[in-house]
Amino acid sequence: MSKSLSGIYLPVFGGIALVCGVAIAVANRGYGNSQIETLQTRLAQVEAQKASALTEAEESAARLAELETRLSELESKAANAVVGGEPVAAHEGSFGLGRPALPEEIAAWNVDVLPDGRGLPEGSGDVFTGEEVFAEKCAACHGDFAEGVDNWPVLAGGFGTLANEDPVKTVGSYWPYLTTVWDYVHRSMPFGEAGTLSADETYAIVAYILYSNDLVDDEFELNQDNLATFEMPNRDGFVIDDRPQREYAEWRTEPCMENCKDSVEITRRATFLDVTPDDGEDSAMAAGDDAETPTFTAASAATEAPSDQVAAEPAAAEVDPDLVAAGKNVFKKCSACHQVGDGAKNRTGPHLNGLFGRTFGSVEGFGYSSVFKAANDEGRVWDEAELDAFLAKPKAYMKGTKMSFAGLKKEEDRAALNAYLATFGE
């Protein structure tokens, strides 16, 4: 803004200089004396004018400074209004638009439930009824025991895992208010048939979810009176946004511009995971490779010397940690139904410890489909080739399998999963 104002005032000074210059040039060209006198008189007049103009200019400059101060004040004040346009003016009274909402209309839509229970309708439901309703309306996605199928939410368990590397956030382990569960189930579930559950059905489903979390016994009945006071295990597990105290104070500082670190190495690379969807045939995205990457140092921006610290080279014929890490990630698709590692149990699918070398359909206590029972009779044994073929097209390779998983289209994913599963012994 100061630039444009100076632009307005500058021609005033420029104009005076030009008038003076013309007068002097004309005086030196040998005109008659009278003309010279006239010119000298005029020159004196012009100089007087110049002096008064300079005074005016000084005053103008002072006025300018004052104006600029006021402008910068106005500018900062009006910044929002100027950039975003002028705001809608305050309006006295009503526009008289819209119509009154009728009581039955409000009743139809105003169904949210607050943590203190306001909004809960009369009704009740017990665990026994809940189990039946849940099996019919919820289990297809959430599993018979609320354990979650495929990527669908797990509703039960996960207690004590919130501080773990892989926390399991369920209704039991995470949700702070039971009113939220009732409200969400009632309004938004079942997926694809929202809003069809009666109040009693909802109370029953919520009672069953509590039961599947071991929070109530099988005699329990939930109703409008005991729901809001039901204390959820993680009720006090939340703090209101404390970024201003914990982060902003620290991160509102002038940042470093030079020599901010001594050296920089690459510590993790996305291409090793290969979980990015294809970008089409002409993909410009880098393929995962184990090419050496440079270390950057403060002395010279980039040195060609490869770093030893950079993503460890896979050792030939040994366990490739990057492949295993990638496999761990792929396994997320399987973990809703299969467990591995210490204490792995059969879930929707059998546990996968010691998979390679084990006979098909041989995990004790797991109810296999007939196709796996037949493979067991034949004495087929799991190896990497079998798993690769199975996972490429599960339903085609083992016709009749209960496993609903569509399979892993990418060979790299299957190889990674193979490498990951190979790390789990009996």
Added chain:
Amino acid sequence: MDDMFKPSRRAFLRGGAAIAAGSVAGSVAAQEADPLITELQDWASYTGAGVDETPYGLPIRFESDVVRRNVEWLTASPISSINFTPIHALDGTITPQGCAFERHHSGAIELSKQDYRLMINGLVDRPLVFTYDDLERFPRENHVYFCECAANTGMEWAGAQLNGVQFTHGMIHNMEYAGVPLRVLLQEAGLDAAGDLSDKWVYVEGADASSNGRSIPMEKALDDVLVAFKANGEALRMEHGYPVRLVVPGWEGNMWVKWLRRIEVTDAAVESREETSKYTDLYADGTARKWTWVMDAKSVITSPSPQMPIKHGTGPLVISGLAWSGHGRITRVDVSKDGGITWETARLGKQLDTKALTRFYLDTEWDGSPMLLQSRAIDETGYVQPTKDQLREKRGENSVYHNNCIQTWYVNAEGIAENVEVS
């Protein structure tokens, strides 16, 4: 005048030398006349499409790769899922609606203007129902705002994972909205019944099956929230809430309720599913933050990036990216080519609005050495975009949401870029 042309002439000569040194075939090719110039081309001879052929135009077929993409393994069903804006291929700041990311909890619904109703109830003097036509009779404003999903960059907490800026940062769009300030509608219904407004809330919900509902403190509701019906000059797209959505500037996208059907004034937060079990940020110690509404300052280089490698070899290079802050304006963006050892301040593009995307450019020369590209945004509150390690130190790796870390692209000597983490 001569001086003005010297740098570019030098650059031209240098470019020519690079081609000559690069390959013999290249230099020969450069000497042959270009048939695209010397020969008559079809498009210069035959006629093109008539004005009656395309009543509503789509991008030309050569741009068919500039589309939203999703990551199949992220969610159980594409109906309750998210896709990503191709920010690598866009420039300027406005996101075309047709490629702006979508997030649905029960799929995108078809709701006509005729069937649209908006109810205001709760602690108001006059519970009201508005039709779509009613909304267009209230005074309205135009604003450009970014909308970022709280989970943007959420897959990158535990390590560099997705190899493309579309996937790491594409849960964002930036549009110019026309809409009625929410406070105008609240005043129409009258807030005397609510008494002291300092501890009141509005609960907003959509008309779709998920009925996504969020609680917004009254102070924000009376500030800059818009009930919007147009974006980038035309009606909202179905996937963005046609005919009416809420715009909550600077705050997480989940609160921008689509197919807005109800606004309830309450005396407490509803603590809905979307503000308890989701959109809360888990700390390493097992406690979680709630009501983390504001999107902190963030930036990312969109080119070069994994989907936008350097194809032109050494010489002039434009490093370009986006910066934004839910706290207001972006005042500065710094770029590093060496993983954060040295920083240069980039040139900012046009500032459209507060809480809107800002484009930045670093016009530079590339000598062909590998680079570790980073950008760092600073907003008008002086907040400096943190590194991933700074964020992890405060929050651990399980927050899912609000990952506004500095992103690193490793560009190798061939110009191929990769998503990496650095020490």
